[in-house]
Amino acid sequence: MTLGVLLIACAASVNAADWVHYPSLSAPARAAMVVGDFDGDGRHEAVLSGLASARQGDPETTLLGVLGGQADALRLRSVTPLAEAFRHGSAARGQAADGTSFVVTLSAFDTGHVEVFAGVPLHRVHTVEVPGLTRVEAVATLDGVHKIVGLMRESDPPLATYPAVIDLASGAVEWMGTAPAVTVAVAALGSDGAPKLVIGGTPGLVLDASTRALEWTWAPGFGSEIVVGDFGPGGTPGFAIRNNYEDFRSRVDIFRGQPYARIRSLERPDTLERIVTVPQPGAVGDFIGLAERVPGEPDRGELSSYLPATGQLARTLSLGCGTPVALAVGAIDASGEPRLVYAGSRGPRLCVADLTTGTPLYESIGENGPFAAVARGDVGGAGNEEVVAVGRTSVESSYGPTLRVLDGATGEVLRSVRSDYGSGSYTLPFIALAQLDADSQLEVIVAQGGSAMGEWWIEVRDGLTLQQEWERTRIDQGFPTALSTADVNADGVTDVLVLSDRARLVVLDGRDGTELWRSIALPASPAGGLASFDRAGTPQVAVGVAQGVYLIDLAARTFTANLAVDGAVIGVRKWQGPGGCRIGVITAAPRLSVHACDTLAPLAEYPLPLMPTAFWPLGNTDGHFLLAGEGKLHELRPDGVLATMPRVLGNQLAEGNQGSVRLLADGSQVDALIGSDYLVARLRLGLDDLFTGNFEVQP
């Protein structure tokens, strides 16, 4: 049976997230980090840019993460994928009339594409184009209207940039300075409380932000980094400038507001990385904080806080995540105390430290996805459903991927362990759960390619302790392309089936990893699939690879049937259909076909309008499926209609045909556990009846 598939561009399916877990951000705050109250709960959150680092050849997603803690511990509360790359972008915080913050981003150096995000999760509320805008430096509210304060280039080539004030709503350039500038900041420096523009350049300038009237000049000039704070006498507003010398030495000049004057200079060797305003809880005025490298200790940084008036060192914090390459201060956790949020040079990592003691409060090592390798079950053996998930690799070569056990109901991280092996640039991890011993907890089986071709890692860990029980390496050439389990030798213990890059099925004894059998090599392809099942008491496995599906009697260790399919196999799945056991195959044709388990005889076939990464049958069916592909989930209905669920869930969604999908009892909702390049999510999806029966169907 072949059914045509129609695509519904935007099915208004009801869907709700049970929980979403964001494992990490790679390259945190490389482009931007701002602190504000984005959800209006009175506490700060840190918004920072990041990347979902994918395998070579896969698209790289730019993310805006929100780091914060409410009643719970600090965590990545949300991650929002951006449509454009953000590597050389900039961002600034704005303040809405109701006191909530929003973030204004310029996605890249000279695109002029400005977006405004608000809320948690961050969602896009406004977009405007400002041709020539090269950096967003601040967002000021002038006369009750939000303005972008930034830098613009006048013409090609962009030899010089000039300060500018732009209407955020319309993108209209209201003012553009005539003298080149390297940075610009906004601060209320006068007794009138009106915001001023502090323009980095030579000479340094202070202008009234509204009238742009010149208020003061500083002939030696203002340098490349300006922070504002209460640095003046009696805690009055001021600002600090970092100037770099040609020999890499630095000088921090601290200025007071009206009447303007330099009140202190701090000379530093070539260790100074960033400067930051450090509040003094319970005291008047702010410290000026100098974030510096520690010579000879690449894994450690320091934040030294100085009294602006005297230049006296108040305290030094040792920072275990390395030299801060980006930092901000905000009360981002439940304590309400100001915290130092910084991207440390180790990795880099995203870290939060107590601003008074330096005590580490949060540390996240960047991980490369996808995080499609997920499974669920009573992992800990306590009767609770738990989820296991593993990413591809750590961004730090000395660390391997992190295996996490999440609470099935909340997504909270219950346990985690970081492997000590490096994995490869191209490899996709696979995960499975099985009972391999006598205790009550399940074993977690992870199959992954190493950092070198042919360097395999098949490891089995106890689901509760996450202690490794056995591992096998270098099983075959290449790296694994599929993982499954079955009791092959009828000893009552599940054995491990893994498909190698050479398309060879390798069977490992579940007890200790001893190799029990390996098949002949099938035509190799970068993807494949395994689906094991039982037929008349004998274990079978369907192997999908290249353009073929092969049925192997694992007891007899013989190939019993095989089938050529149209297009490279992406995934294989087994389920119980209306007339018996079914094997489903998705291929790069793209196509989904349904076959009888015993003969692989074709029963149904569905051409697909998109390239799938995974599929799941929705019940006892030959024609109702949930598909993952192109970053979204889709419902393939029995009439061949494909309804796309609008939410973007990330690249490499459920790649490797991984994930767990259950049709709930009433048949109207689906419980889906899936992972993508930046998230692991458990979603409850409503199957929308409105769009069945070809309502609003587009051919």
Added chain:
Amino acid sequence: MTRASSTAGCASLRHEARAGLLGRLIVALACALVPGSLLFAWEYQPMPGEPGGHGMVVGDFDGDGVHEVAVAGVESLPDRADGAAVFAVLDGTGAQARVRAVAKGAFLVADDALWRADGKDGRDRVVTTVWMTEHYQSWLAILTGIPLHAERLIAPPAPHELIRVTAVADVDGDGAQEAVVILKRPDYVFVPAILDLETGAAKWIGDMPTGQVVVAQLDGDPALELVVAGTPGLVIDGATGWQDWSWAGGFGGGLLAGAFGSGGRDAFAAWAEGGLLQVFGGYPYAPVNEIPGQDWDVKRLSVRLDPVGPERIAVMGRQAMQFFDALTGNSVHDPLPGGAGNFLIEDITGDARREVLYGPSAGAMDGCEFPDGAAPGQLDPFAATLRMINLDGGHCRLWLADSGTHAAVVRGPLGGPGTDEVATFSRGDVLSVIDATTGKLRRFRSDLFETLSRPLSRPPRIALARRIGGMPSLILAAQLPMPGLPVMAVDSVSLQVRWRAADSDLGGVAAVSSIDLDGDGADEVIVATARSQLLVLDGETGERLRESVGDAYGYQADMVVFPDGQGGARAVVTADERRQLRLVDLSTMDVLQQSVDVTDIIALRQWGTGADCRLAVLDAAARITLRDCATLAVQGDLQAPAGTVFLHELDSEGTRFLIAAGEHFHELGADGVATQLSGALGPGLARDNAGDVRILPGGQGLEVTAGSDVLVTLQRFGPDPVFADGFE
């Protein structure tokens, strides 16, 4: 032609023993020779170029109950870039395999395999694919006999083109063998087909694209199965054309079928990525084993090593040939040397032991035995050979590949006084010396012109030069594509080079001869260049003594050299691109006479001295004109059969000649009737008028030593016993 006409004018033998050139006795044979009067002959059959490179197969091709090996090689011809197929038959009778017959086809084998087919007359056939130049397509060729010759050439079923034969077997179980072939459809897709071996008619043409098919008995019905390479791989019933099984993973190239399955049943194997050999069993079809790859991406065979049990898979890599049990992958025999060509394993010599034949092979030659136990001189270390070794190791036998033509021959006491040997220098740059009495190879060497086993661009020339107090020199000349060493003198015993004429302007030597110009008992060497310039070289050193004026242009010339009867010598050389005769005094290099009443001269022949000196000129129209040596004036003429390339007078008046036309020697009578004397001796027989003819004393006939594209032969013809001794 009748015997009477062929023997007209037969008279009693008249001996005219005169002091001949080079001390040769010129005897007029007055009495006619007759067909069937071959008294004695030997044939030396060199191994063709690229031996086995176009296939080898074992069969009983003459129906004598003894197997032979057909070896397909190639001869690259000077005028045909793609060459021609040459088939050598290796006779296994007795413990010593030998080349029994070599024949050349008017086509090129278009594949690298020969297949054996059963013949209804008890003689096996060879089936292969040949390229028919005149039709500009490949046909199915069925060869038979010894020498192997085409019995049928069958065009493929239109509009298809024949790509290759992949098997010969009774595929459909009807009791008659078919050819399983790959055809090319008009849409350029290669498809499998079954052709009737008698008519070439298509019994079945598949529609699945493939480049290779093997056959095996894989199920219980009488028909064989076709295993079709491709993705998916297919097993097709040979009788119905229905698909019995398919394998989604595909069967790669290098398919192999044989009785190496479980219990010795037929199975098949296919190459997979990564150098894996995957073994598939018959019904119920499934892969049964995988043998990991090593250095074996070249050739493979299913061979029976043991009297019982399954066959084994022999795989030849460049480094080693290995033998595997198909079901376990275990090695079942010590590795043998590898190679890059075809191979077969059979009891070739009939000694109940198996030999491995590599064709072609380029391995080490040390310790190997050459035909007739001949001693090799210097050899090109990379020269192609046909190699035979015992399966159990040891006893290496080699046949050096030697592209024809082999027409350049000279006969004389090459091994010293009292010896009688024949030297032949081939286009394959191989100099061989053969015992004139037995026809056995005595010594040989290669690479004299340093062609690195590439055939010389034109047929070479050879002459014999006497020396004072030493072994004579063999004078070799060749036309090389680049200036170099076109003339050299080689010691006739050691085959070491004595001298090379190193002047680059010698490029384009057309003919060489020798004669004693100064009466010192040692010959000088006379060279005719392609531009008809004559050079006199010192026979001992190769030093150029004098030279004549040549033409501005020219591509080929021929000459004869003879004494002038006054202590000097003269030469007649063709000039103006063979449209002129020029008589030159070799002492002064003056041109004494010119004749322009000739066209397209094929050959010159001179005999007699003084007033009896005669010159015979053969032209492209096969007209023989008899001329006076001093004036070049025409004294008579005679029409020879078309295609005549060789002539030798049978009487002093030049009324009868021994000629070579086609593959045969003939006697050409005064009435212009030619009587065939010899059997087929190969194309290109006595090319360039090369050969040695001796009238036997006492009316015992004549002996001719000559070569063709495929052999060197000595043929002794007797006179007609009926007409001898004065009948008439």
